[in-house]
Amino acid sequence: MKAQVFRLPLGVRCSSNNGKVCVSGNKGKVFFYSVSNLHRKGDVIIFLPYLNPYQSSIFMQAVQGVVLGYTIELNLKGIGYKVSTKERNLILSLGYSKPVILNIPEEVSVKLSKKSFSLISPNMGVLQNFATMVRSQRFPDSYKGAGILYGGEIILCKEGKKT
Missing domain, CATH: 3.90.930.12 (Ribosomal protein L6)
Structure with missing residues (x-):
């Protein structure tokens, strides 16, 4: 299985603490829970174990929400x-x-x-x-x-x- 790699836009920060993922940008912050661990290198994010399609869409909505609203x-x-x-x-x-x-x-x-x-x-x-x-x-x-x-x-x- 190929790893899901997410590239963050400029100005977007993402962090994880005990399963609570925080995505923040110029429009605000969005929190959601995930069983996957967040691994970050620069503006590239990898979740291990891989996110299921539902959690992946929640992450993408969070990124779009903090950028555009x-x-x-x-x-x-x-x-x-x-x-x-x-x-x-x-x-x-x-x-x-x-x-x-x-x-x-x-x-x-x-x-x-x-x-x-x-x-x-x-x-x-x-x-x-x-x-x-x-x-x-x-x-x-x-x-x-x-x-x-x-x-x-x-x-x-x-x-x-x-x-």
């Missing part, structure tokens, strides 16, 4: 739906009697605009989990299409009741 855009569609932030909380007004308050994870930053907001993070797993949690507060309605939509998502609405 990941962004998920969410749009609010509906009358009176608003979003704001206060300290490390995301406040969503979604037509309920009280606003929904969610804690923003440390690795995620939020950019707000009028009817949309972007979630930005170097860690793809944390970002997707938080975006799914936000979206679960108000799924898009199948008749009006109102709710929290991913950027570019198109909702096919059902036809209303015929009279």
Whole structure:
């Protein structure tokens, strides 16, 4: 079997301590666990024993995340739906009697605009989990299409009741 050799881009540092791998770059740090030991020579990284395809993809996502970062855009569609932030909380007004308050994870930053907001993070797993949690507060309605939509998502609405 041929060894997996990873070449790190400029500005990316990788270290391992008792199975916890840390990849850091200009966009932040990403941690994940691995049973493999990290061997480094310059900008070349070799994991022994070899990484399985799942852990290899997690490592490549971490490297890409600390270099470029990941962004998920969410749009609010509906009358009176608003979003704001206060300290490390995301406040969503979604037509309920009280606003929904969610804690923003440390690795995620939020950019707000009028009817949309972007979630930005170097860690793809944390970002997707938080975006799914936000979206679960108000799924898009199948008749009006109102709710929290991913950027570019198109909702096919059902036809209303015929009279």
